[in-house]
Amino acid sequence: MSLTVYAPASMGNVGVGFDLLGAALAPIDGSLLGDRVSISSADAGIHLSLAGHWADKLPQNPQDNIVYQCADFFLKQLNRKDGLALVLEKNLPVGSGLGSSASSVVAAIYALNEYFDNPYDEQALLRLMGEFEGKISGSVHYDNVAPSYLGGMQLMLGTQSKLCDAIPTFDDWYWLVAYPGISLSTAKMRDLLPKQYDKSVAIDFGRYLSAFVHASYQQDPKLAISVLKDVLAEPYRAAAIPGYEESRAALAEIGMLTSGISGSGPTLFSITDNLQTAKKAQTWLEENYLQQGGFSHICKIDVQGTRRTD
Numbered sequence: 001m002s003l004t005v006y007a008p009a010s011m012g013n014v015g016v017g018f019d020l021l022g023a024a025l026a027p028i029d030g031s032l033l034g035d036r037v038s039i040s041s042a043d044a045g046i047h048l049s050l051a052g053h054w055a056d057k058l059p060q061n062p063q064d065n066i067v068y069q070c071a072d073f074f075l076k077q078l079n080r081k082d083g084l085a086l087v088l089e090k091n092l093p094v095g096s097g098l099g100s101s102a103s104s105v106v107a108a109i110y111a112l113n114e115y116f117d118n119p120y121d122e123q124a125l126l127r128l129m130g131e132f133e134g135k136i137s138g139s140v141h142y143d144n145v146a147p148s149y150l151g152g153m154q155l156m157l158g159t160q161s162k163l164c165d166a167i168p169t170f171d172d173w174y175w176l177v178a179y180p181g182i183s184l185s186t187a188k189m190r191d192l193l194p195k196q197y198d199k200s201v202a203i204d205f206g207r208y209l210s211a212f213v214h215a216s217y218q219q220d221p222k223l224a225i226s227v228l229k230d231v232l233a234e235p236y237r238a239a240a241i242p243g244y245e246e247s248r249a250a251l252a253e254i255g256m257l258t259s260g261i262s263g264s265g266p267t268l269f270s271i272t273d274n275l276q277t278a279k280k281a282q283t284w285l286e287e288n289y290l291q292q293g294g295f296s297h298i299c300k301i302d303v304q305g306t307r308r309t310d
């Protein structure tokens, strides 16, 4: 028995929904932007090997790798002594704001669940994914693991029976994402935020997020764009991302509808319904925002989420 699972990159917050909204990404050129985990049987023990462009940035001791820890957890919980050979193909940079740790965790847990004949249901898997991702990012929030696992744009509900649900998306929007090439720790980017907010900010946050969700159901893109504002994180994180504020202004000049920080950064996202504008903006970002090791993709929302690719 051997299988391979792919979990797409994701964009936490989507600007307007700090910790409560996230979307999975699918580059329009068909490339897979996300990690892959393969599992096959092996002699006793857990054997983890690393592959992929970003593998050298991971801990070199296998036991420190979250994928190894997921496998160890499954074996212990299921009281199994199987030998497992795991391969993590690390296609996302760590600390990028593209849900890199979520992608590894989601691919690993989904693959392990398949390998052991699905002992956990969807909600139990989501909780596990959130807990394991939280070990890396420093706190449990589902806005990356949920869309990476289930696809689409996911709104966190946080109830006992349902952690999240998909909301409608705008099919003609392009999501341009640009990773500048530097790594920022999610925990540090969370520490930049205030412990408390003014009542007026709380009201604005509630209004923008609820209006965005309403606009999504109404399929009213103008309303959605006009309320896609981040009042909780962007004001405190923007200055920590080199070139972000200038880029945001330049993208508006180019005609992009709005821009924001993907997850906790440094990846920037920018929205348009015009492919030519997206390409123009991509060229600008490649020339002005990206440093060594950076990349950009024009994406649609990945509606499939995590899937087997073997």
Ligand code: HSE
Binding pocket: 012, 013, 018, 019, 020, 137, 141, 143, 144, 186, 189, 190, 233, 263, 264
């Ligand atoms: N919602 C999270 C944050 C996403 O902005 O801190 C990053 O993992």
